[in-house]
Amino acid sequence: MRIIFMGSPEFAVPTLQALVDAAHEVVCVYTQPPRPGGRRGKELTKTAVHRLAERLGIEVRHPVSLKSAEEQEKFAALEADVAVVAAYGLILPQAVLDAPKHGCLNVHASILPHWRGAAPIHRSIMAGDEVTGVTIMQMEAGLDTGSMLATVRTPVEDKTTGELTEELAELGAQLMVGTLIDLDALHPVEQDHDAATYAKKIDKAEARIDFARPAAEVVRQVHGLSPFPGAWFDLDGVRVKLLRAEVAEGSGKPGEVLDDTLAIACGSGAIRPVELQKAGKPRMNLDTFLRGNAVAKGMILS
Template structure:
């Protein structure tokens, strides 16, 4: 773009902070920030501003926190800002058609997947859980559908076996910020060359639930390992140990040479502790061995699995 853009930024959680900071560091002008209303947080349930609001206030940017953008007064506020473009990153409110059309260049969204794969609420976690080899960020021209708009810019990254949802979130957050600035700097040309999404390739990233974080040891080891990594840091995979939940923060699959250990009884029931050593706690699954590396007992802090095992006779026990 030959001229800096007047930008409205709409976002709420940590994932939105890096793109907002990138805008503040750029030549573009952030004229207003939209974010969710302050929510109770912490043990005292004190009303707390979102990470995006906190950053906006540090830079003396006007902050708007409507309960809905369907309200005529809220829409009038957006229109009065006379923005060139609105950037939406994990904002949490639906943008009606009227709002989508208000900025000169419309509304853009940073989505943490390679659309049309993983539209919806939990694209980072679902990509890990499904065993995808790669994911990335898509900058999309928003329409009224759920992540259905035309694609302007994509960038990708490999998903590593050790990636948790947190580590992948952090990487994509930085990539999204860089992709946003690249898109804005070439916006008109990218809009002219926008690509439609292939509806035959669509998958949906359903919202996570605590119930699906419960481990079923009869599943295959690789599926369980991906679930554990995908649900870190929330809702955190867990099993039952001595009548209480045991949270599993990290696990890995064995190397080929580790499977030759004579302690492994391949006929043991799923959930049986086959071995305890400094590498972790080795569990028999429905198909294969899984090494638990970081655990958290009820009321305790997370710790290495080997440390957890020191005061307990685990070998041969069956986790539920």
């Protein structure tokens, strides 16, 4: 098929690669513009999709907006059979949604109608879902409200957002390729809009750990915000991120260090860090962290 691909972060990379590997003709890639980054924010950094498209020799466009008639005409002039969208980052106007022969298909990282919106993987983990997955959706003007063409599921278990993102990216890529094999034969299924839940964007204020919450909730917060922005606590005025944790034995005042292996009391139960990262330092396992940081039993972590 003649395809326009629209995506930006690492999550979208496997889908673009899979379309090319399946011998589809990707005529153009749309992605977010390069942003300041790199050392001291002085260098413009291209998106992961942008870098892959350049390696593949595919034309790249990165408009700030698709609202202008000029941009919409340029999009329509590509005469695509379908546009494949994966974490693109811009709202698609109706003229763009209607331009390809088969419209625009989205790789969404949840089982719709649950977790529509910006942060479905984070929210699924933080909510304690046992299962999540990917939905291929026919895009329309509403926020992730379009009809569903295909789904795939996977257990959440104790995965972090980083790990689950990688898994769902690969599952979504293969699901999209399979969906395109015989697109005309598929029967779109309307979502149950009454059952919808929304995955609002992660606010950095959510990252500070409240040890007054139950231990299981704290672990879900840690895993749901790992690796970014990273759930954190304060240790002697230094921010420490928890990147992985587990429920532990013990009880005490919320935030109290219960033993020499850094079991930390919560509102009910306790947690133990598995992987940590001090500000400006590399991530490290618990043993390495304890060798370089004195955390005494009885200390209260804020």
